[in-house]
Amino acid sequence: MYKRTLTLGYGVLAYLLFFGVFNYAIMFIGNILVSPSLDSTGSSDLGLALLIDNALLTAFALQHSIMARPAFKRASRRIIPEPLERSTYVLVSTLMLACIVYFWQPLGGVLWQVTDPVAVGILYSLFALGWGILFLASFQINHFDLFGLRQVWLYFRDKPYTQLAFKTPWLYRHMRHPLYVGLMIGLWAAPTMTVAHLVFALLCTTYIFVGTRLEEKDLENDLPEYRQYKREVPMFVPNIRRKVTVKGV
Numbered sequence: 166m167y168k169r170t171l172t173l174g175y176g177v178l179a180y181l182l183f184f185g186v187f188n189y190a191i192m193f194i195g196n197i198l199v200s201p202s203l204d205s206t207g208s209s210d211l212g213l214a215l216l217i218d219n220a221l222l223t224a225f226a227l228q229h230s231i232m233a234r235p236a237f238k239r240a241s242r243r244i245i246p247e248p249l250e251r252s253t254y255v256l257v258s259t260l261m262l263a264c265i266v267y268f269w270q271p272l273g274g275v276l277w278q279v280t281d282p283v284a285v286g287i288l289y290s291l292f293a294l295g296w297g298i299l300f301l302a303s304f305q306i307n308h309f310d311l312f313g314l315r316q317v318w319l320y321f322r323d324k325p326y327t328q329l330a331f332k333t334p335w336l337y338r339h340m341r342h343p344l345y346v347g348l349m350i351g352l353w354a355a356p357t358m359t360v361a362h363l364v365f366a367l368l369c370t371t372y373i374f375v376g377t378r379l380e381e382k383d384l385e386n387d388l389p390e391y392r393q394y395k396r397e398v399p400m401f402v403p404n405i406r407r408k409v410t411v412k413g414v
Contacts, residue, residue, distance in 0.1 A: 176317030207273020295350025
């Protein structure tokens with residue numbers, strides 16, 4: 166019981182840390198109530214700032230992709246108990262995100278600045294919509310499994326973990342990756358676009374396009390239904406008229 170309680174505590178703490186850092190990162194990207202933020206005044210050494218920012222984002226992308234691969238998961242189980250695998254992934258990803266926010270070097274250089282109140286309101290509404298889509302999409306595919314809480318809770322109750330059945334709820338009937346669509350909207354819906362913001366958005370968007378290719382290869386290997394689902398549903402651009410016929414929906 167003591168071991169199961171520690172496992173549950175580890176998973177809950179990893180999730181709470183993620184929730185706090187992720188919400189801070191949203192405010193950092195949107196320049197909302199935090200300082201410094203993504204669009205703060207730039208460093209005098211542009212070359213060094215670019216090098217640091219690229220290194221931070223590259224490190225996050227590599228960690229996020231490598232730890233998500235099946236081969237890494239199999240190898241990590243020699244050290245990390247299986248119920249803690251997802252929580253550990255969440256924890257490491259959270260620490261990497263915290264490093265981006267803390268060590269990010271502002272680059273300055275305003276590329277555009279929207280000042281019209283109506284336009285600013287529209288852009289911030291889109292910004293909120295993007296993050297809302299992201300959170301909604303996570304709950305549609307089981308938010309608690311995605312962030313490791315279901316795994317540690319089942320272990321705490323001494324029940325075996327069972328894989329979730331393949332399903333395509335509302336958002337997933339129209340696009341395969343609503344999580345990433347929400348993220349991209351949140352990144353690009355900006356009243357103020359500085360060089361730093363552009364670099365951040367471009368690199369994150371590039372990683373999304375590369376990362377989804379790797380993720381889908383794993384999904385096709387693990388889920389026979391995914392190949393048909395991939396043929397029927399677009400990756401990012403929603404198609405509200407297309408009917409999903411894949412078995413298990």
